[in-house]
Amino acid sequence: MQYYNQNTLIYLNGEFVKAHGAVVDLFGQSLHYGYGAFEGLRSYSTHNGTRIFKAEEHFERLEKSCNAINLPYSWNNRMLIEKTYELLAANNLRSAYIRPLVFSGSNMHLMTSTDANIMIAAWEWGPYLGQNLLKVNISSIERPNPKSFRVDAKISGQYINSIMATSEAINNGFDEALLLDQDGCVAQASSENIFIEKDFKIYTPPLENIFPGITRQTVIDICKDLNFEIIEKKLTIDDVYQADSAFLSGTAAEIIGVKQVDHVIYKEHWENTIGASIQRKYKNLVLEQENYEVII
Structure with a gap:
């Protein structure tokens, strides 16, 4: 499936940028060794507007996952939730799947990183395994x-x-x-x-x-x-x-x-x-x- 197009925005280190123009550090531990942490959230279109289900629990777990592998986590979760709602609105999404990812910078040593980046993306995605038994x-x-x-x-x-x-x-x-x-x-x-x-x-x-x-x-x-x-x-x-x-x-x-x-x-x-x-x-x-x- 297509997760983004020329107009799709993602949240990257404090800014909203075009997904197709975002770059990844080719010398990062996350790319070479899988040294990163992520989350999966869903937003739903309700009679109360767009709502992210259990947003606080998910971002708290993202922080705990980073702490478990000593990956720096310097962000305020309440701010990240607010930015996620802004991201949904910017992409005109209501019912969506949301993927925050924390990834490291350049480091080819097998040592924990001293810096980290955060990306949040969202796209329309039905139930992952479909709806049939x-x-x-x-x-x-x-x-x-x-x-x-x-x-x-x-x-x-x-x-x-x-x-x-x-x-x-x-x-x-x-x-x-x-x-x-x-x-x-x-x-x-x-x-x-x-x-x-x-x-x-x-x-x-x-x-x-x-x-x-x-x-x-x-x-x-x-x-x-x-x-x-x-x-x-x-x-x-x-x-x-x-x-x-x-x-x-x-x-x-x-x-x-x-x-x-x-x-x-x-x-x-x-x-x-x-x-x-x-x-x-x-x-x-x-x-x-x-x-x-x-x-x-």
Whole structure:
């Protein structure tokens, strides 16, 4: 897809500049070593105007990701949120995907950087995985070991793991990959968290070896609000195979149901599942169609 055109503006180090004219330092660690941090946010067109869902949480997580790898972060998050709204208006965007990226300057040494840059871009993007139920396969590629990498941080280089897992899944005729952790337990999809339903209860892996998704926490909050029992526990492949249904969550993908995992097709009709109720509640929430919480 085309992410920008000749008129698209991005926010770069305090200024709004044309995307096609922006330059990248070819001697930067981010380009050579993946030493950078990023976020993904969504804005929605609501009856209250354009709203970015959980903007503060996302920019706070961006700051935490930078701190996790000692990448300098000198920006005020409230200012960045304001600039993001300005960016959306400048590009005439309402419902959009937003990508902030913090990247380093020139440094070819394997030492943490002393300076950093920030870029924020936005474009129209539907649900990342589409809207149809997904075919998912158990990947041969494992989730990174938390003792070797900060799996709770959204670091650019880490997503090579996701690219390889997703590519493998698609080449095998599936839509998305489900990765195991170093102990053989189910961790998450390539860029989404997983939930399964069994006997009217919702289960999801604990935070130990997975990415702490903001949408994941929103799902947990929705479950509590709707009085659905939700349990965080280690899940086996058999747990996933024997579930009544399953769904994935993520900012880009939102909430999307799973049709099958490997050869196992879920028999429960998606519209009758708890996951479908959560999906509807989530859509109402981000569109501010109910008085659930204040969206900043």
